[in-house]
Amino acid sequence: KAGVTQTPRYLIKTRGQQVTLSCSPISGHRSVSWYQQTPGQGLQFLFEYFSETQRNKGNFPGRFSGRQFSNSRSEMNVSTLELGDSALYLCASSLGTATDTQYFGPGTRLTVL
């Protein structure tokens, strides 16, 4: 079974721009969660989507948004980029049940100049 795939793997943007990251979950998985990983703040939960609906949301500003499509693929958007948004953005997929396991993708490395 193919794992979680994220595109692109690397991205360089400048302040003020916006960016869209993509995540394709493992086949059959309906839940997709997004995390931000930085050296200073570590791994922080952004939001979770299940069946095209946002189910949970972390403590991030409204510049961070996401959506999920009917095939469970998910996109994350960051508008008005700031230098502090430079991070590894990780996507994790799971079946969506209470006791299942989250499987992480390799991440998208975003650099904001």
Added chain:
Amino acid sequence: QQQVKQSPQSLIVQKGGISIINCAYENTAFDYFPWYQQFPGKGPALLIAIRPDVSEKKEGRFTISFNKSAKQFSLHIMDSQPGDSATYFCAASKGGSARQLTFGSGTQLTVLP
């Protein structure tokens, strides 16, 4: 507010030794405690997880010890191998869900040959 505190930040052990990483949590609503292993350039991968109805769980060389009253849990890696060199994260979530994880700050483990 850091809800999961992890220590040590880095750990060096000899091949064949025991690696011990500790985590403490504050939120008594947490009821799922996984450990993730992350290699450079990869996303975190689930190593082992425990729920508070048991005090210990063992899978191969990896053991989680859980102390509910002290709100602490730890990862023990027996017979540590150079291939175990990675960053280890403890995490916690609530509501029985394996999603919306709150992560510890990570421990960089180096196993010397």
